[in-house]
Amino acid sequence: MPEGHSPGSGAAKDQGPRVQSRKSLDQSGQGRKHQDRSGRGRKAQDQRGREQRDQGKGDQDRILQVKKLCHRLCPDCVGRKRRGEHRDLLSQRPHWSVLRREEQHRQIDLGERVPFDIALPLPAKDRGFADTAEGIELFREMFSCQRCGRCCFTPGAGLMLEKGDYERISRFLGSRKKLRALCRYDRQEGVWILKQPCPFYDRSMGCTIYPVRPLTCTQYPLHPPLKEMPFHLAVDAFCPAARSLAKETLGWWIICENNWARLLQNMDSPRFPARTYRDREMTADL
Numbered sequence: 001m002p003e004g005h006s007p008g009s010g011a012a013k014d015q016g017p018r019v020q021s022r023k024s025l026d027q028s029g030q031g032r033k034h035q036d037r038s039g040r041g042r043k044a045q046d047q048r049g050r051e052q053r054d055q056g057k058g059d060q061d062r063i064l065q066v067k068k069l070c071h072r073l074c075p076d077c078v079g080r081k082r083r084g085e086h087r088d089l090l091s092q093r094p095h096w097s098v099l100r101r102e103e104q105h106r107q108i109d110l111g112e113r114v115p116f117d118i119a120l121p122l123p124a125k126d127r128g129f130a131d132t133a134e135g136i137e138l139f140r141e142m143f144s145c146q147r148c149g150r151c152c153f154t155p156g157a158g159l160m161l162e163k164g165d166y167e168r169i170s171r172f173l174g175s176r177k178k179l180r181a182l183c184r185y186d187r188q189e190g191v192w193i194l195k196q197p198c199p200f201y202d203r204s205m206g207c208t209i210y211p212v213r214p215l216t217c218t219q220y221p222l223h224p225p226l227k228e229m230p231f232h233l234a235v236d237a238f239c240p241a242a243r244s245l246a247k248e249t250l251g252w253w254i255i256c257e258n259n260w261a262r263l264l265q266n267m268d269s270p271r272f273p274a275r276t277y278r279d280r281e282m283t284a285d286l
């Protein structure tokens with residue numbers, strides 16, 4: 001997949017859309033209208049601004065904490081989604097995934113032209129714990145590659161070869177020289193970059209090095225989690241099968257959101273298990 005479709009270029013919000021283009025991310029700091037030009041008014045306004053920013057940051061920290069806890073404390077969320085429990089919840093209260101379905105789909109479809117990633121309502125694997133692969137397992141069960149080859153033949157800046165990819169593919173080709181001719185070396189990063197469109201893609205046969213393809217290709221369309229949703233799987237919106245899956249699972253967010261609301265309510269309870277996890281490493285992977 002082209003490097004141009006790199007992770008982290010999109011973002012997910014806590015409510016509503018789970019996709020956001022880079023352009024709309026950049027539009028956050030708009031100028032204030034009706035500015036009070038007197039000194040006292042400006043001071044009061046600055047103070048209010050500071051308080052709002054502090055409040056906003058505090059809220060963001062709490063929500064991030066809740067997402068971390070949700071990742072560890074709601075282990076059955078994958079089972080509940082697998083069983084389709086979101087349907088009952090959706091029939092009980094209005095939800096953006098139903099009310100704004102068309103708008104959501106339109107945003108997701110922008111992935112055809114604009115590079116961004118989409119967070120999925122599935123937990124990423126937690127590096128600190130061995131038993132958190134259910135999210136990826138369900139993703140793999142549901143993801144159905146359309147074999148369109150877009151991730152292989154679309155021109156891009158190149159595909160970075162991970163440690164081990166270079167040796168494995170060279171052995172498969174029977175020559176390091178052959179592979180070198182298809183790559184460029186990035187001195188700054190110290191890595192080999194496979195040129196794009198991928199020279200190993202054949203329109204009729206597909207990937208001609210499939211058994212030894214680069215690690216990135218084996219994981220595609222999964223990308224590292226988004227900064228705003230660091231404990232959820234993220235996919236490249238460029239992939240049509242990933243876009244279909246993102247649409248199909250929009251309603252699953254109601255299960256996540258209910259869990260988050262419950263955790264937020266309980267957060268200040270002295271018996272809340274947050275204390276158990278407060279000091280543990282909480283980092284998630286694909």
Ligand code: SF4
Nearest residue numbers: 145146148149151239
């Ligand atoms: S559906 Fe996605 S993963 Fe499959 S070939 Fe197309 S772009 Fe690649």
Ligand code: SF4
Nearest residue numbers: 152198200201207217
């Ligand atoms: S190595 Fe194979 S799977 Fe990876 S981009 Fe090239 S053709 Fe596609």
